[in-house]
Amino acid sequence: MRNIVLIVMMVFLGFSAQAQSKKNKNLKYKTEVNGSCELCKKRIEKAAYNVPGVKMATWDIGSHELAVILNEEKSSTADLNAAIAKVGHDTKEVKATDADYEALHSCCKYVRE
Numbered sequence: 326m327r328n329i330v331l332i333v334m335m336v337f338l339g340f341s342a343q344a345q346s347k348k349n350k351n352l353k354y355k356t357e358v359n360g361s362c363e364l365c366k367k368r369i370e371k372a373a374y375n376v377p378g379v380k381m382a383t384w385d386i387g388s389h390e391l392a393v394i395l396n397e398e399k400s401s402t403a404d405l406n407a408a409i410a411k412v413g414h415d416t417k418e419v420k421a422t423d424a425d426y427e428a429l430h431s432c433c434k435y436v437r438e
Contacts, residue, residue, distance in 0.1 A: 348397035357417040
């Protein structure tokens with residue numbers, strides 16, 4: 326009887342630990358991304374859509390805000406920020422390398438902090 330109670334407790338703890346690690350399939354995430362024009366908008370949104378799990382991505386030129394719906398089971402916000410930085414645009418969390426920034430078209434160059 327004691328062994329049965331112990332086994333039931335272990336199974337219950339296993340299921341409860343598994344439930345806590347579940348990730349959000351529709352995470353709404355917003356971050357600031359530097360850019361200046363329609364070319365930037367296309368580049369930023371394309372980079373976002375290339376990240377696995379991104380369902381929607383919209384970058385606003387005026388506010389520099391990128392709004393994304395992301396499946397966290399496929400990728401993370403860190404993956405998203407790294408992809409945006411890789412195409413030359415600084416995010417609030419990740420800065421683009423100088424080489425990636427310099428590869429931007431002249432009209433896309435923004436004032437870096």
